[in-house]
Amino acid sequence: MYDVDNIVEIKNLTKSYGRKLALDNLNLNIKKGKVVGILGPNGSGKTTLIKILVGILRQTKGEVLINGYKPGVQTKSIVSYLPDRNFLYEWMKVEDAIEMYKDFYADFDEKKCDDLLQFMRLERDMKVNSLSKGMKEKLNLTLVLSRKAKLYILDEPIAGVDPVARDQILDAIINNYEENSSMIITTHLVRYMEKIFDEVAFISDGKIILEGNAEKLREDKFMQIDDLYKEIFG
Amino acid sequence: MKFENNLPIYVQIVDYLKSQIISGVLKEGDKLPSVREIATELKVNPNTVQRSYQELERENLVFTQRGMGTFVTEDKKVIKDLKKNLANNILNNFIEDMKAIGFSSNDIIELINERVKEEK
Incomplete structure (x- = not known):
């Protein structure tokens, strides 16, 4: 049965690439209004899981429901997704990228976008191919957060950016997080991100091996999530 | 403020705000920063800060006035x-x-x- 308090329900999800099992009978529910960290090393299945949630990949077995619907047209209109690499064309200007997003998504909020551009120190006439890696990441995130989505899915939002850009990205996520929306963030850089998670789920070899409320885990294990991560994967 | 290694974040924020009240940085009747402000400053989830405020309220150290914000108690x-x-x-x-x-x-x-x- 589908529970209305859950924005995401994942049941017995399995994905194999040929003989290799990327997701192995994975189960996970995500409550509305929460920021959830999916934590695991490279190759643990994070991005495969995300790609199934956003409808880019199809599962081999199992079920995924987002707000009660299978991933598809219906869910794409309420999910704002940040891929783990730049998704903008190199020939674009920031302006063009914004126009594209406005065209694609009815929930795009241009006012929010302008505020974020200013905060990230991006200008509308900058060209994508002249932006540094950190700036591209900031632009991608600006577009993703400018949508008034029910669910934000951010795949490795701070990987490979310098500490200053990292802090800016964290600030942008915190400032734009709204109580009635939910967020899923994957990362292996746990130390920098753990304070923004309500819940965390540790993923290893395509399975969730530990999940729970972040504060509760700190209390129970008497350590920060980063230390727990090192204990599990170190 | 610096976070310690073995305590929940909300407890550490509670302790930090208590120390500010005891040392007089935050005086009786002073308005506390908004949840959002603290969340941004400390780079933590706003829900966590909210929980810290609830805890302080439970201990009668602060009180919330609807639409106005959260204030340090006036009870010396x-x-x-x-x-x-x-x-x-x-x-x-x-x-x-x-x-x-x-x-x-x-x-x-x-x-x-x-x-x-x-x-x-």
């Missing part, structure tokens, strides 16, 4: 009690540690007397 006794509690905690820990390394109650009092004299 509550703040005095908080100070006393904290002092007791420090003392208990200190005495426990001293006894663990073999000092008797009298030894401790003697040491403290000496130290206080030196400081004068």
Whole structure:
């Protein structure tokens, strides 16, 4: 049965690439209004899981429901997704990228976008191919957060950016997080991100091996999530 | 503020705000920063800060006025009690540690007397 308090329900999800099992009978529910960290090393299945949630990949077995619907047209209109690499064309200007997003998504909020551009120190006439890696990441995130989505899915939002850009990205996520929306963030850089998670789920070899409320885990294990991560994967 | 290694984040924020109240950085009746402001400053989830505020409210150290914000209590006794509690905690820990390394109650009092004299 589908529970209305859950924005995401994942049941017995399995994905194999040929003989290799990327997701192995994975189960996970995500409550509305929460920021959830999916934590695991490279190759643990994070991005495969995300790609199934956003409808880019199809599962081999199992079920995924987002707000009660299978991933598809219906869910794409309420999910704002940040891929783990730049998704903008190199020939674009920031302006063009914004126009594209406005065209694609009815929930795009241009006012929010302008505020974020200013905060990230991006200008509308900058060209994508002249932006540094950190700036591209900031632009991608600006577009993703400018949508008034029910669910934000951010795949490795701070990987490979310098500490200053990292802090800016964290600030942008915190400032734009709204109580009635939910967020899923994957990362292996746990130390920098753990304070923004309500819940965390540790993923290893395509399975969730530990999940729970972040504060509760700190209390129970008497350590920060980063230390727990090192204990599990170190 | 710096985060410690083994405590939940909300507890650390509560302790931090308590120390600000005790030291007088936040005075009676002062408005606390908004949840969002603290969340941004400390880079933590707003829900966590919210929980810290609820905890402070439960202990009557702050009160919330709808639409206005959260304020430090105007009850001097509550703040005095908080100070006393904290002092007791420090003392208990200190005495426990001293006894663990073999000092008797009298030894401790003697040491403290000496130290206080030196400081004068």
